[in-house]
Amino acid sequence: MKTFKYILLSTLFIAFYSCEDDDSNTVIEEPLPELTAGSADFSTYVAVGNSLTAGFTDNALFKAAQENATPNILSQKFALAGGGDFSLPLMEDNFGGIAFGGNRLPGFNPRLVFGGAGPVPLESVVGPVTVTTDLTSNPTGPFNNMGVPGAKSFHLLFDGYGNPAGLQTTPTTANPYFVRMASAPNATILGDAMAQSPTFFSLWIGNNDVLGYATSGGDGSNPITPVDGPPGVGFNQTYGALVTTLTSQGAQGVVANIPYVTDIPHFTTVPHNPIPLDAATATAVNQAYAEYNGGIQAALAALAGTGLFTEEEANLRMINFSAGAGNAVVIEDESLTDLGAINPAFAALPKIRQATADDLLVLTASSFIGTEAVPGNPLTVNGVAVPLADRWVLIPSEQAEIKTAIDAFNATIKATATQAGLAFVDAxxxxxxxxNGGISSNSFTLNSSLVFGGAFSLDGIHPTARGNALIANEFMKAIDATYSSNFEASGNLVDIGNYPTNYSPTLQ
Structure with a gap:
């Protein structure tokens, strides 16, 4: 009997600790709440913006990229919370590029692909392709995604932006992407968006108001939009008019601001000192610059004590190359002192210097630096013997102009969003x-490195599909905060790992 009692106690003892072990190792997860739209009405969602809205990727617009655009990702989640259909102005192929009557439009070429070391044109990998997106055969709207690559803020109000005749003018006044989408030649982007009576909208505009100036190296060919001026001219009044119109029928919405150009790889990938030279070439180039360097020293001596030309600037303008890697490129710099205007004896001295780490070279300069203007002649190498023109470089003063404009535009976007009660995304x-360190999501970490960072496509400006997914999640979080929806709490943010970081050259 005693034996049985001890056996029973032992069994109970083991069972007790077994239960404790089970309890300590079992995590009871609370069920996620059901998705709710809160006070938001997603029944008719219209996205308004530029290339970031359209899904432009790898320097082109093509079907797969459009389907992975931020608004399309959002629309799929909105559909779970009362949203309706979301129509896209899909391109005809996955090549990218646009034709008009069978002829490619200059500047609207097939997409970039990864060539093993960096971005290369699609056709350099797969051979010639036939671009099938032709403006003589356009899709029929209305379209919920009203993102138009290349559009600046004031273009959303311009009633000739979708007129095919404007493609023949000099300069052109129309945009071929909007020509494909416009309901009529005199339609506006904003008007076609409003014709759908949106209940909810997204507005991400303003990037091109500064980006065109930046990508052209601040050479003046694509000026920054003025901060002030009437709607259609100045950014502040134009942006206010856009939001006033979009909310005029009671629509709710989400807006996003403008990133700094110094945060995108188009301006941070190409180093200022990428030139390797052998000893013979370095000696030859230095001999070629000897007369120029002597002129700089003569100017410094002649202007000593005047305060018109400092020793610091003279040292900056001296050109010197050495054998080996790490030579800085030679650039034009319009901010340098015009020595000829001070003394005609120095009129022949150009405004040039070697770049420093404070200068930003545009990504497209990578295909130009080191090429020879005269094949076989090392004294005609671009960036060495031939200074890089303004369009290839953003000097510090140009960067400051861009930052000042972005700060002003972003202040307007934030204030307008707050006043209108809209959700706001701090892009x-x-x-x-x-x-600066990257962002982790769903076991993936994205950063701004070109190609391998995962966030930016091969043009160094636009997001990858995975980058768009990350941005879509930020939009949903902002909507949750403003309209009491619960995309995040209900587990309805997207898994960014389900979206690619690049597209195969053979994508069909």
Whole structure:
């Protein structure tokens, strides 16, 4: 009997600790709440913006990229919370590029692909392709995604932006992407968006108001939009008019601001000192610059004590190359002192210097630096014997202009969003975080490195599909905060790992 009692106690003892072990190792997960739209009405969602809205990727617009655009990702989640259909102005192929009557439009070429070391044109890998997106055969709207690559803020109000005749003018006044989408030749982007009576909208505009100036190296061919001026001219009044119109029928919405150009790889990938030279070439180039360097020293001596030309600037303008890697490129710099205007004896001295780490070379300069203007002649190498023109470089003063404009535009976007009660996405802070350590989501970490960072496509400006997914999640979080929806709490943010970081050259 005693034996049985001890056996029973032992069994109970083991069972007790077994239960404790089970309890300590079992995590009981609370069920996620059901998705709710809160006070938001997603029944008719219209996205308004530029290339970031359209899904432009790898320097082109093509079907797969459009389907992975931020608004399309959002629309799929909105559909779970009362949203309706979301129509896209899909391109005809996955090549990219646009034709008009069978002839390619200059500047609207097939997409870039990864060539093993960096971005290369699609046709350099797969051979010639036939671009099938032709403006003589356009899709029929209305379209919920009204993102038009290349559009600046004031273009959303311009009633000739979709007129095919404007493609024949000099300069052109129409945009071929909007020509494909416009309901009529005199339609406006904003008007076609409003014709759908949106209940909810997204507006991400303003990037091109500064980006065109930046990508052209600040050479003046594509000026920054003025901060002030009437709607259709100045950014502040134009942006206010856009939001006033979009909300005029009671629509709710989400807006995003503008990132700094210093946070995107188009301006941070090409180093200022990429030139390797052998000893013979370095000696030859230095001999070629000897007369120029002597002229700089003569100017410094002649202007000593006047305060018109400092020793610091003279040292900056001296050109010197050495054998080996790490030679800085020679650039034009319009901010340098015009020595000829001070003394005609120095009129022949150009405004040139070697670049420093404070200069930003545009990504497209990588295909130009080191090429020979005269094949076989090392004294005609671009960036060495031939200074890089303004369009290839953003000098510090140009960067300051861009930052000042972005700060002003972003202040307007934030204030307008607050006044209208709209959700707000700080895209500027998001891209800054990508550039400074990266962002982790669903076991993936994205950063702003070209090709391998995962966030930016091969043009160094536009997001990858995975980058768009990350941005879509930020939009949903902002909508949750403003309209009491619960995309995040209900587990309805997207898994960014389900979206690619690049597209195969053979994508069909």
């Amino acid at each position: 500027n802070a998001l891209l800054n975080q990508l550039a």
